[in-house]
Amino acid sequence: MRRIVHLVHTSVDGFIEGPAGEFDWPVMGPELSAYVDEVDRGIGTFLYGRVVWQMMASFWPNAEEISDSPHVRKFAPRWRAMPKVVVSRTLPQPGDTAVRVLRGDALAEVAALKAEPGKDILLTGGTELASHLAAAGLLDEWVVAVHPLVLGGGRRLFTQQKERTPLRLVESRTVDGQVVVSRFAAS
Structure with missing residues (x-):
């Protein structure tokens, strides 16, 4: 069975976007970029909720025309x-044949996706889908990059958690002298 790994950037006060929806604050330095590349090596499918998908689909298809960041130039072809x-x-069916839209019971369809053969699944960012999957016990690993800023409001990291979810710390390290990346596994 494949695992679902949730990779997310957050502020110190636990927000994944600012009060006006802004996501211009994560800094992808060389060490954080290398860490994300390391996580990506075991991934065979990217998983998104609609909101994050629309953000990704508006940037990554032509990312090299928008940004000259080394991380962007390296990751865009892989994406x-x-x-x-x-x-x-x-969401209307995207024109990209590499994109599949799950429209039914999200938890059942994601559970079926996990049961398919192949490499692990990476859920990037977002809060709604991640929260529902976590509450249903479908997330296997969390990779949380905490950036050194306080946003003071916005969208919280997890919104649907009604019960405690014990996790096991797998590793924690500081990258680029400022971002703390912690990796947790389901207990």
Whole structure:
């Protein structure tokens, strides 16, 4: 069975985007970029909720024209080539044949996706889908990059958690002298 790894950037006060929806604050330095590359090596599918998908789909197809960041230049071709799954009841079918939209019971369809053969699944960012999957016990690993700023409001990291979820710390390290990346596994 494949694992679902949730990779997310957050502020010190636990927000994944600012009060006006801004996501211009994570800094992808060389060490954080290398860490993300390390996580990506075991991944065979990218998983998104609709909101994060729309952000990704507006940037990554032509990312090299928008940014000259070394991380962007390295990751963009991988993103375009990777199979992608989007959980959404309202998203029109994207024109990209590498994208599959799950429209039914999200938890059942993601559980079926996990049961498919292949490499692990990476859920990037977001809060709604991640929260629902975590509450249903479908997330296997969390990679949380805490950036050194306080956003003071916005969208919280987890919104649907009603019960405690014990996790096991796998590793924690500081990258680029400022971002703390912690990796947790389901207990």
